[in-house]
Amino acid sequence: MPATQERATKSPVDDSLFAPLNNKSAEHDAIVRPSVGYWKDAWQRLLKNKLAVSGLIIIVFLTIMAIIGPMLTPYTYSEQTLSNQNAGPSAEHWFGTDNLGRDMFTRTWYGARISLFIGFAAALIEFVIGVLYGGISGYKGGRVDNILMRIVDVLYGLPYLLVVILLMVIMGPGLFTIIVALTLTGWIGMARIVRGQVLQLKTNEYVLASKVLGASTSRIIRKHLLPNTMGPVIVSMTLTVPGAIFAEAFLSFLGLGVSAPVASWGSMANDALGVLNTGYWWRLFFPAFFISLTMLAFNVFGDGLRDALDPKMRR
Amino acid sequence: MLKYILKRFAWMVLTVWIIITLTFFLMHAIPGDPLDVADVGSSDAASANLAAYYNLDQPLAMQYVTYLKNVVTFDFGPSMTSRSRTVNDMIESGFPASLQLGLATLFFSVISGVVLGVFAALKHNKMIDYLTMILAVIGISIPNFIQSMLFINYIAVNVEFFPIARWGTYRHVILPAIALASGPMAIIARLTRSNMLEVLTQDYIKTAKAKGLSTMKIVVKHALRNALLPVVTIMGALTAAVLTGSFVVERIFAIPGIGQYFVNSISNRDYPMIMATTVIYSTILVVMMFIVDILYGLIDPRIKLHSKED
Amino acid sequence: MSETLLEINDLAVSFSTQGGEVQAVRGVSFAVAPGETVAIVGESGCGKSVTAQSIMRLVPEPPGRIKHGSIHLNGKDLAALSDKQMRSVRGKQIGMIFQDPMTSLNPTLTVGDQLTEGILTHENISKSEAEKKAVELLNLVGIANPQERLKLYPHQFSGGMRQRIMIAMALMCKPSLLIADEPTTALDVTIQAQIIDLFKEIQEKTGVAIIIITHDLGVVAQIADRINVMYAGEIVESGTVKEIFYKPQHPYTRGLLTSVPRLDGDRSQPLIPIAGTPPDLFSPPEGCAFTSRCKYAMEVCRAYDPAVTHLSDRHFTKCWLQDERAEKPF
Numbered sequence A: 001m002p003a004t005q006e007r008a009t010k011s012p013v014d015d016s017l018f019a020p021l022n023n024k025s026a027e028h029d030a031i032v033r034p035s036v037g038y039w040k041d042a043w044q045r046l047l048k049n050k051l052a053v054s055g056l057i058i059i060v061f062l063t064i065m066a067i068i069g070p071m072l073t074p075y076t077y078s079e080q081t082l083s084n085q086n087a088g089p090s091a092e093h094w095f096g097t098d099n100l101g102r103d104m105f106t107r108t109w110y111g112a113r114i115s116l117f118i119g120f121a122a123a124l125i126e127f128v129i130g131v132l133y134g135g136i137s138g139y140k141g142g143r144v145d146n147i148l149m150r151i152v153d154v155l156y157g158l159p160y161l162l163v164v165i166l167l168m169v170i171m172g173p174g175l176f177t178i179i180v181a182l183t184l185t186g187w188i189g190m191a192r193i194v195r196g197q198v199l200q201l202k203t204n205e206y207v208l209a210s211k212v213l214g215a216s217t218s219r220i221i222r223k224h225l226l227p228n229t230m231g232p233v234i235v236s237m238t239l240t241v242p243g244a245i246f247a248e249a250f251l252s253f254l255g256l257g258v259s260a261p262v263a264s265w266g267s268m269a270n271d272a273l274g275v276l277n278t279g280y281w282w283r284l285f286f287p288a289f290f291i292s293l294t295m296l297a298f299n300v301f302g303d304g305l306r307d308a309l310d311p312k313m314r315r
Numbered sequence B: 001m002l003k004y005i006l007k008r009f010a011w012m013v014l015t016v017w018i019i020i021t022l023t024f025f026l027m028h029a030i031p032g033d034p035l036d037v038a039d040v041g042s043s044d045a046a047s048a049n050l051a052a053y054y055n056l057d058q059p060l061a062m063q064y065v066t067y068l069k070n071v072v073t074f075d076f077g078p079s080m081t082s083r084s085r086t087v088n089d090m091i092e093s094g095f096p097a098s099l100q101l102g103l104a105t106l107f108f109s110v111i112s113g114v115v116l117g118v119f120a121a122l123k124h125n126k127m128i129d130y131l132t133m134i135l136a137v138i139g140i141s142i143p144n145f146i147q148s149m150l151f152i153n154y155i156a157v158n159v160e161f162f163p164i165a166r167w168g169t170y171r172h173v174i175l176p177a178i179a180l181a182s183g184p185m186a187i188i189a190r191l192t193r194s195n196m197l198e199v200l201t202q203d204y205i206k207t208a209k210a211k212g213l214s215t216m217k218i219v220v221k222h223a224l225r226n227a228l229l230p231v232v233t234i235m236g237a238l239t240a241a242v243l244t245g246s247f248v249v250e251r252i253f254a255i256p257g258i259g260q261y262f263v264n265s266i267s268n269r270d271y272p273m274i275m276a277t278t279v280i281y282s283t284i285l286v287v288m289m290f291i292v293d294i295l296y297g298l299i300d301p302r303i304k305l306h307s308k309e310d
Numbered sequence C: 001m002s003e004t005l006l007e008i009n010d011l012a013v014s015f016s017t018q019g020g021e022v023q024a025v026r027g028v029s030f031a032v033a034p035g036e037t038v039a040i041v042g043e044s045g046c047g048k049s050v051t052a053q054s055i056m057r058l059v060p061e062p063p064g065r066i067k068h069g070s071i072h073l074n075g076k077d078l079a080a081l082s083d084k085q086m087r088s089v090r091g092k093q094i095g096m097i098f099q100d101p102m103t104s105l106n107p108t109l110t111v112g113d114q115l116t117e118g119i120l121t122h123e124n125i126s127k128s129e130a131e132k133k134a135v136e137l138l139n140l141v142g143i144a145n146p147q148e149r150l151k152l153y154p155h156q157f158s159g160g161m162r163q164r165i166m167i168a169m170a171l172m173c174k175p176s177l178l179i180a181d182e183p184t185t186a187l188d189v190t191i192q193a194q195i196i197d198l199f200k201e202i203q204e205k206t207g208v209a210i211i212i213i214t215h216d217l218g219v220v221a222q223i224a225d226r227i228n229v230m231y232a233g234e235i236v237e238s239g240t241v242k243e244i245f246y247k248p249q250h251p252y253t254r255g256l257l258t259s260v261p262r263l264d265g266d267r268s269q270p271l272i273p274i275a276g277t278p279p280d281l282f283s284p285p286e287g288c289a290f291t292s293r294c295k296y297a298m299e300v301c302r303a304y305d306p307a308v309t310h311l312s313d314r315h316f317t318k319c320w321l322q323d324e325r326a327e328k329p330f
Ligand SMILES: Nc1ncnc2c1ncn2[C@@H]1O[C@H](COP(=O)(O)OP(=O)(O)O)[C@@H](O)[C@H]1O
Pocket: C015, C016, C017, C022, C023, C024, C042, C043, C044, C045, C046, C047, C048, C049, C050, C051, C060, C063, C064, C281
């Protein structure tokens, strides 16, 4: 066969190069990608997200200040100095005082305690109830699932904040009652997420495999289902926190939250309602700023977490 | 389709019934039952009204039946605080303002949320996209009552155009509607954006491009429609957010709406008013969710077939 | 020889991603004559779809970028067209069909709407005329009761029927070229055969030129005039169906042939899949990209890019085994 060579590319090629290549060693261009564990991988992705990292830093800062903030001043949150009402920020009162002469700095960070405590407590309780309820529903399937989900459907149709308001009217104000009212209705979303995840994972081979191998139900739940449902659950928990903080502030703003001398961002904002347009700007500014900052930090962090944990983003 | 509607309708009725029942018994569960005969002094005219309306001399089960009957005929009885007025009076007088505010808010949040979301998606990873998403997360993070107070303190006071309080002209509506709408708007914008991005990668968009359709036509006819389907489903939840948000916003802007009355009734412990508002608001929400379900069935042809089959 | 409808010259397309530049297509050239059927065959990921999308200028930019090369349709440089002019080529002069008929149709619009919207954009005709045309084409692709079916939604059709609808849709404006990107891959085997027959039939009836993309050599044997074998973004061998099937010169082509059932039904030879995976297109190897998987690889393959060797008028390959110094293994 007369082959017509058009050698355009490389200059004279040495004859010796036409020796056969031992192709065993030909793995030189195999694609080697470091295999990192799921959580480590997610963590690295999260660290790359500047917004999420700043959210996390703010959350840590707020938490520390919530703990030590009230201790940094010689005042307590309820101590009234009637001679020093509505004083602007100064060296003595860094955030000024309110209409009863109470130190706003102390009250602001005391309010942070309340908000963060409610946020974390709600997230934790909803997590426990949601995982149990959703996990059982999804795992058992069939009749049990049907009944449990019907209940969820009914509860889901109820307007959340309205129910919370009603519960607060009945149970009376207080930190404990707020948490009860919030979690009594709040776990539904979590239960749905967990159930969906479990249903999806239940059909996976490795669960089937361990079933065949005779693993017990609780072991399958612990070893296989839970670790895999954690991603969306953690994201949902992170986003529950700002929701609960908002709900507390909202209730306190309506006078249904924590009771009187206790400081909460919502009740402080409510107090400021009487002094709008009077020049006592710090009365509104500090509770407004910190509640917004807290919600912003949690929202941004939660979003970042979701992006980091989303397996679809994985290459 | 009809079967689907009927099923949803039955579900709606059931939910409303549960809410009415729950409200009734929860009210009776309050320590020192405010609707108890013993607490109602017979000398007071309002109390007598109350006792008559609730059949307070009857056993609880009978009271419940009476209440159910009354509610179904939209009669919420006398108010406890406003001696001369009935709950119906108060709701009627507050309804127009609340409706105006609510509709303005929904309208504004849906339009601006969708527009922002679409632009952000079309300019994915560009300046507009980042700005919109920052705006959205801020909108979600600043509570509506804080926004309202900031608006009054910094905008209404300084800008002649916006009245500080009261109700009447469209200028009264703008600031409270924005304060109330920014949260829902942000949620809609984010949802629209992510759906849009998802839809734009779908194969049928490639098909549409391969047909030689213009970008405008592809976005409006093929992408937007499908991207907005999930937005429709959250309309119920958004209405709920707007309704509950209106309590505080009406209060801050001194808008004479139902929300204002509701907040007052909470601080005055005017239980009949609380019950009535809860029932009315819940009903509005449940009806809204019903409409959303039906709407969804109408927009998405796949659902229609589904219900035909079952 | 005969006139050319489409001519692609030294086309290179890259995508910039986080991991670096993906060189999806690296210097592809081929031509299509009117009424001809040209196949592009290769493993998944070798750049077939990107090549097809480049012709339609549908490569998403960014991240994609046509680095160099030209595409001429009827002698007109497609790269020089404005976006608006390009839109009048898409759907009108070139029709395109995609792999998955289940997702290629918009689920919320009726089939009739989707069939007619292209022609309504390109031609100045009324809606009823467009519908008449749609009915005509549905008839052509073998869909019964087309008139009633215009009102149905995609989910009311089976996969095979949807692909027929896609074909009808691509033919609405009587294009001179039809690009089918893996049109049968997502279908059942029996339906695959029907769709292939349909392609043959419509080509006889309309004289449209077809570029068919597939990773399955079995599909192309039945309809293609010429086959381009692609590997790692390059055409490594090209020739008529006979030349490729009976005189394959590139080890990769041979590998593909032994990995599909033989046409003549000879089952005596076992099917052998090609060992290994295609190279990373982030940094294609220096020499021949197939070296690491090639049974006959030589030192030279790893170091230098092989030249194109013409074996006949239309049969060429890009392999060092063609060099007279190489030992001929087959
Ligand atoms: N939008 C894109 N972004 C980045 N890489 C892409 C994109 N589209 C295709 N590629 C890459 O280009 C290469 C060729 O893809 P393609 O042409 O789709 O292969 P196939 O031959 O299977 O059709 C693949 O390596 C793929 O990863």
